[in-house]
Amino acid sequence: MKMSPQDKKLDEMLRSSTLVAGGFMGSDRRSVFEVIESDAATLEKAGLNASMVARRMRELTAAAQAGLGTWVDVDHGRIRVMSEDYKGVLVCPWGHAGHYPKRITIVECPETGQTLTWSDLNIHLIEAHGFFEGQGSAFRVEPDQAAAMLFEKDWD
Numbered sequence: 001m002k003m004s005p006q007d008k009k010l011d012e013m014l015r016s017s018t019l020v021a022g023g024f025m026g027s028d029r030r031s032v033f034e035v036i037e038s039d040a041a042t043l044e045k046a047g048l049n050a051s052m053v054a055r056r057m058r059e060l061t062a063a064a065q066a067g068l069g070t071w072v073d074v075d076h077g078r079i080r081v082m083s084e085d086y087k088g089v090l091v092c093p094w095g096h097a098g099h100y101p102k103r104i105t106i107v108e109c110p111e112t113g114q115t116l117t118w119s120d121l122n123i124h125l126i127e128a129h130g131f132f133e134g135q136g137s138a139f140r141v142e143p144d145q146a147a148a149m150l151f152e153k154d155w156d
C-alpha cells in the first residue's frame, strides 16, 4: 500500500514506544490502514461496526466504575466487568487534543473464563479511528472476540 509522507509518519509513530511501551502495532507488519480495513471487515460479518463496539465499551466502562474496583454483573451475569485506575494519562497518536486517563476495564465471561481488556484510549481509537491496534500489541482488542463477548447474540 502506498502511503503519503503524513501516513508514513503516523505509521512510524504507532510502531514506536514514544506514547506507549511497545507501541500500538505490536508485531503487526501490515500498515495501520490495512489493520483498520481488515478489522472493519471482521466486524461487518458480525453485523457490527467500530462505533457500535466503542459505544458498548463506553457503557461497560461506566458500569464497571460503579463497582469501585469490584466485579459488576452485566447482562444478568452473562458477563462481569471491573475497572482499575492507574496514575497518568495517555494521548491520541493521531494528535487529537485531550488526555485519556489510564483506566483499564476488564470484561470476563464467567462461563468460559474468557476475558477482554481495554483502556479509555482504546475506546477513542476505535470510535474515532476504527483502530483496534496491531496484532501482538498489549492492548489490541480482537474484533471477533469483542463481537462475541460484548453483544448478546444468537450465533447460529
Ligand SMILES: [Zn+2]
Residues within 6 Å of the ligand: 092, 093, 094, 095, 096, 124, 125, 128, 129
Ligand atoms: Zn484520535
